[in-house]
Amino acid sequence: MSDQGSSGAREASGAVGGRLMLRSVVDGLGERIDPAARPVDLLIDGAAPPRRIDGEPPDGVPVIDGCGLLALPGFTDLYARLREPGPSRRGTLASECRAALAGGFTRVCAAPDTEPAIDSTATVELVLRHAAAAGGARVLPIAALTVGLRGEAMAELATLQGIGCVAAGQGDAPLADTRLLRDAMAYAAGFDIPLIMRAQDARIGIHGCAHDGEVAMRLGLRGIPVSAETIALARLIELVHETGARVHVSRLSSARAVAQVREAKAAGLPISADVGIAHLHFTERDLDGFDARFASAVPFRTEADRDALRGGVADGTIEAICSDHAPLDADALLAPFPQVEPGLATFDRFLPMLLALPEVAGIPLQRAVEAVTRGPAKVLGLPPLPGDVVLVDVGKTVDPGTWWSAGVNLPVLDEGSCTGSVARVMMGGREAVRSHEPGRVE
Amino acid sequence: MSLPHPQLDAEGRLLHFLDLDGLSRETLTGILDTAETLAPVGERRVRTVPLLRGRTVANLFFENSTRTRTAFELAAKRLSADVLNIDLVASSTAKGESLLDTLRVLEALQADMFVVRHSQSGAARFIARHVCPDVAVINGGDGQHAHPTQGLLDVFTIRRHKPDIEQLVVVLIGDIVHSRVARSDLAALSILGAAEIRVVGPRTLVPRDVAALGGRFMPHLDEALVGADVIMGLRLQRERMQGAAVPSSSEFFRHYGLTRERLALARPDAIVMHPGPTNRGVEIAGEVADGPQSVILEQVTAGLAVRMAVMSMVLGNRAGRT
Amino acid sequence: MSVHDRATVDGWLKGMVPPLTRFVTGHPGCAFIGIRRGGVDVARLLHARVAPDAPLGELDIAFYRDDFGTVGLHPTVGPSLIGFDLRDRPLVLIDDVLGTGRTVRAALNELFDFGRPSRVLLAVLVERDGHELPIRADVAGHRLTLASDQYIDFDAGARTVSVTRR
Numbered sequence: 001m002s003d004q005g006s007s008g009a010r011e012a013s014g015a016v017g018g019r020l021m022l023r024s025v026v027d028g029l030g031e032r033i034d035p036a037a038r039p040v041d042l043l044i045d046g047a048a049p050p051r052r053i054d055g056e057p058p059d060g061v062p063v064i065d066g067c068g069l070l071a072l073p074g075f076t077d078l079y080a081r082l083r084e085p086g087p088s089r090r091g092t093l094a095s096e097c098r099a100a101l102a103g104g105f106t107r108v109c110a111a112p113d114t115e116p117a118i119d120s121t122a123t124v125e126l127v128l129r130h131a132a133a134a135g136g137a138r139v140l141p142i143a144a145l146t147v148g149l150r151g152e153a154m155a156e157l158a159t160l161q162g163i164g165c166v167a168a169g170q171g172d173a174p175l176a177d178t179r180l181l182r183d184a185m186a187y188a189a190g191f192d193i194p195l196i197m198r199a200q201d202a203r204i205g206i207h208g209c210a211h212d213g214e215v216a217m218r219l220g221l222r223g224i225p226v227s228a229e230t231i232a233l234a235r236l237i238e239l240v241h242e243t244g245a246r247v248h249v250s251r252l253s254s255a256r257a258v259a260q261v262r263e264a265k266a267a268g269l270p271i272s273a274d275v276g277i278a279h280l281h282f283t284e285r286d287l288d289g290f291d292a293r294f295a296s297a298v299p300f301r302t303e304a305d306r307d308a309l310r311g312g313v314a315d316g317t318i319e320a321i322c323s324d325h326a327p328l329d330a331d332a333l334l335a336p337f338p339q340v341e342p343g344l345a346t347f348d349r350f351l352p353m354l355l356a357l358p359e360v361a362g363i364p365l366q367r368a369v370e371a372v373t374r375g376p377a378k379v380l381g382l383p384p385l386p387g388d389v390v391l392v393d394v395g396k397t398v399d400p401g402t403w404w405s406a407g408v409n410l411p412v413l414d415e416g417s418c419t420g421s422v423a424r425v426m427m428g429g430r431e432a433v434r435s436h437e438p439g440r441v442e
Numbered sequence: 443m444s445l446p447h448p449q450l451d452a453e454g455r456l457l458h459f460l461d462l463d464g465l466s467r468e469t470l471t472g473i474l475d476t477a478e479t480l481a482p483v484g485e486r487r488v489r490t491v492p493l494l495r496g497r498t499v500a501n502l503f504f505e506n507s508t509r510t511r512t513a514f515e516l517a518a519k520r521l522s523a524d525v526l527n528i529d530l531v532a533s534s535t536a537k538g539e540s541l542l543d544t545l546r547v548l549e550a551l552q553a554d555m556f557v558v559r560h561s562q563s564g565a566a567r568f569i570a571r572h573v574c575p576d577v578a579v580i581n582g583g584d585g586q587h588a589h590p591t592q593g594l595l596d597v598f599t600i601r602r603h604k605p606d607i608e609q610l611v612v613v614l615i616g617d618i619v620h621s622r623v624a625r626s627d628l629a630a631l632s633i634l635g636a637a638e639i640r641v642v643g644p645r646t647l648v649p650r651d652v653a654a655l656g657g658r659f660m661p662h663l664d665e666a667l668v669g670a671d672v673i674m675g676l677r678l679q680r681e682r683m684q685g686a687a688v689p690s691s692s693e694f695f696r697h698y699g700l701t702r703e704r705l706a707l708a709r710p711d712a713i714v715m716h717p718g719p720t721n722r723g724v725e726i727a728g729e730v731a732d733g734p735q736s737v738i739l740e741q742v743t744a745g746l747a748v749r750m751a752v753m754s755m756v757l758g759n760r761a762g763r764t
Numbered sequence: 765m766s767v768h769d770r771a772t773v774d775g776w777l778k779g780m781v782p783p784l785t786r787f788v789t790g791h792p793g794c795a796f797i798g799i800r801r802g803g804v805d806v807a808r809l810l811h812a813r814v815a816p817d818a819p820l821g822e823l824d825i826a827f828y829r830d831d832f833g834t835v836g837l838h839p840t841v842g843p844s845l846i847g848f849d850l851r852d853r854p855l856v857l858i859d860d861v862l863g864t865g866r867t868v869r870a871a872l873n874e875l876f877d878f879g880r881p882s883r884v885l886l887a888v889l890v891e892r893d894g895h896e897l898p899i900r901a902d903v904a905g906h907r908l909t910l911a912s913d914q915y916i917d918f919d920a921g922a923r924t925v926s927v928t929r930r
Contacts, residue, residue: 217649218463220563220586220622290564291445334542334572336562338585479824479840487851488877491827493837754827758837 018046018387018429021057025066025391029073033366035394039068046387046429064431066391069423074106074388075372078196078274078379079250080325080347082108082139083406084130085123086115091327091406093127096347097136099405101425101432103323103350104372106388108137109196109380112144113171119144119155124163135432140166140382142196145184149173151202154184158191166380169196169250172297176202178235185245194246194380198298199233199257209338211253211299215284221338224299226254233257237264240271248379249273251298251324255308262317272379273317275309276324277353278344278411280361282306286412292333293412295342298324310361313368319375321368323350327407345407352398356417387429396421448570455759458570458579459752461588462629470633474598477744477751483520484746493754494523500553502569503582504530504560509718510582513742514557517749526551541565542572549574554757556580563587563622576763578756580749586620591752592717593626595744597634599737600672602744603713608635613666613708614657615698616676616725617647617687623717624676625655632656640666643698646687647678663698670708675700675716675725691724700726705735713737768906768925773889776905777809780887783903784814784856787885791854795819799871800841802860805920806889810858821846823857828870850879860918862888865899890916890925 024039029050043053083091100108112118118141131139143165147153157168175181188195205224210216212223240247252275261273283303287294312318326343333340357363398418425432449458499518501511518525555578558566563585570579583589618624631639641648641657652659660666688694714736722728788794798807804822811820826840891904913930
């Protein structure tokens with residue numbers, strides 16, 4: 001299988017061949033991460049694992065002053081909407097790839113639900129080309145499983161894989177035709193194409209805008225029951241069993257689904273799963289009072305569901321935490337709740353939300369970082385990127401008026417989750433340059 | 443982190459009237475008492491009081507409703523206000539103009555108050571959050587969420603017949619899931635401390651979490667009616683009857699219709715209520731709707747007094763502001 | 765603070781009886797109406813002494829006040845209680861204190877929304893200075909001139925009138 005990833009981006013960011021020395025950083029690149037450990041000097045190499053060095057760097061290797069900051073591997077995101085091709089008011093590859101760096105991501109899987117969807121070679125080539133020019137995180141496109149994501153006919157999955165798609169999926173579009181799903185899974189299995197699928201019934205909860213629980217009931221909002229996820233997940237699991245397809249279940253939302261995934265893995269099925277960072281923090285209570293800032297396509301469910309998702313990450317049932325990044329312009333939020341476009345632009349707040357997990361969610365830092373580095377890489381069989389390092393200022397308070405994404409719908413952080421900032425990003429052993437100032441809002 | 447409820451000021455007084463959520467017993471009782479004082483106005487030679495003279499009330503109805511709109515119009519006129527009826531059902535929203543843009547245009551009317559009815563839950567609160575601060579918003583019904591004046595006029599009617607609400611067993615029958623009236627009734631009765639609120643209907647029409655609204659689900663109507671002081675029927679919408687949540691209207695009537703025989707199971711002085719319009723032969727037998735225990739017509743008059751009270755209190759609370 | 769004791773106040777009430785009796789005699793069908801709240805007590809007292817068989821009513825002027833725009837809705841005790849037809853009827857309108865005249869203005873507006881009386885006689889226990897409208901009592905138990913920061917309070921139970929500084 002070819003090395004996935006935008007070859008253009010590779011050249012632009014020097015995925016191979018760059019070297020630099022980080023002077024005085026806390027080493028978070030290994031198995032153990034202790035933010036309070038004594039800083040050391042590291043040699044970062046695009047082609048080899050990082051190693052400690054003493055004294056001066058080899059000739060010609062630039063030195064970056066790490067200022068005692070925490071060095072972590074660059075993160076990999078299994079699901080983000082980068083909005084291009086599509087209306088630019090919601091973001092472009094330029095804006096969102098740079099925002100991804102602010103979240104600590106050096107590698108992002110692009111959701112297939114662009115306009116048009118990622119179902120043709122032309123669209124894939126456009127995405128890869130614009131991403132390379134953007135100079136931000138590397139972009140790995142997810143192909144649309146069906147043409148136009150309409151759920152009627154399979155897209156040219158093998159061809160799309162050949163030109164750089166790392167997986168195929170339906171985005172947030174449900175797939176009613178079970179027979180087509182079965183065929184697509186069998187076909188994908190034949191080419192060893194992993195599928196990134198959200199478990200979502202085509203009818204149950206399809207008009208809902210919030211978890212089908214107490215808050216939605218009180219507010220008179222149409223609910224999305226847990227069965228909308230679990231029935232679709234059961235269907236996926238059965239089809240994995242029968243077709244042998246590799247399925248990564250994207251963006252879980254309920255305790256029952258976590259249990260289903262655990263059971264399927266125990267039975268040895270090639271199933272993996274992730275959860276959106278926001279779903280480790282928020283619940284249905286947060287949208288009480290019709291708070292449109294918490295409208296989300298994957299609903300925020302109960303505290304018990306959130307606790308189960310946290311437990312799933314902690315025990316490894318859920319391999320990865322993704323951003324589920326969905327930038328929206330101001331107009332998209334200015335309507336009564338049921339008519340609001342759902343989604344959160346999480347890139348710019350991903351890091352503080354991740355760093356808060358040990359304290360608020362009982363997920364050890366080691367495990368949280370693994371869930372955004374080794375975990376997602378393993379799911380898609382992606383090569384490690386030893387030259388991708390982010391320097392993180394663990395104690396820096398987030399400035400609520402500053403962000404990079406074109407979206408204005410950033411998650412609302414509470415007091416316990418608002419410290420942590422990416423200070424510098426290295427890709428392929430070279431520093432990634434962000435050429436524009438982040439946007440400010442009064 | 444959560445947004446403050448726009449309907450109350452720092453002292454807890456109503457600046458808008460959007461829903462009954464979180465209102466105190468004192469507030470509700472205050473509105474009911476004021477309504478009692480306003481009720482006789484309609485019996486006089488001159489059926490108006492000058493409270494809102496010179497003010498303008500605009501009825502913004504994004505959803506059709508002649509009866510509710512007329513009720514608000516009449517209430518405003520009885521307070522000597524000028525009334526504008528803006529029909530938004532067919533016009534701008536169909537053209538795709540956003541609600542916010544429509545609001546900006548309507549603000550040019552310089553109305554003191556918007557009475558809003560909308561098909562989306564949360565629309566009234568959205569309008570209250572985004573409209574210019576001089577305008578008071580009254581919720582005339584938003585989606586499935588709330589119809590607070592209806593909830594109030596229902597408890598106003600109950601109070602007139604049975605002053606001690608804390609002793610009452612109230613039975614709600616029918617479609618709770620889709621009913622903003624049911625949610626507001628449950629809220630009003632809970633706040634006023636009704637002894638027991640029983641909720642009866644097919645499982646598809648009663649929310650699983652109805653206990654969180656203060657209701658106790660009972661699957662069988664006959665059982666629920668024993669000892670009932672107040673029986674409230676709710677409208678079953680046509681869409682629900684067409685095999686969607688309920689196989690047919692006749693099956694619904696057979697199991698959940700309030701017939702004379704069933705009514706006899708309740709206390710002999712029980713009152714029968716319905717927000718209207720009734721579907722005779724579906725939720726309620728005609729003879730019960732017209733019978734001696736029915737207070738359905740009274741609810742309509744109650745609506746007038748309650749709306750007069752709400753409008754005058756909300757605008758009164760804004761006194762002294764620019 | 766100074767207090768006019770019960771004996772004094774009774775004297776004022778007694779002084780009001782003859783002119784009211786003359787009015788009642790000259791205007792058959794006359795009714796007494798007290799303005800809430802102090803006026804209701806005075807009305808009851810006068811009604812009992814002058815014309816116990818005449819109709820007696822209570823007027824709540826909360827919805828006719830002129831300060832809704834600045835102060836908001838005043839609390840009410842309940843609806844006005846006028847159990848008789850006002851049309852073409854002579855009325856004795858009674859309040860405890862006449863000061864600015866705004867209460868009486870509101871009362872007159874409300875009365876006319878009930879029906880058109882043939883004649884209205886205004887009787888107050890105490891008329892003080894500080895009129896802001898051209899309204900004067902036809903019959904007053906007592907007249908006082910006070911400073912603008914002084915106010916009068918009628919205690920119906922004790923039948924005393926106190927004058928206090930704010």
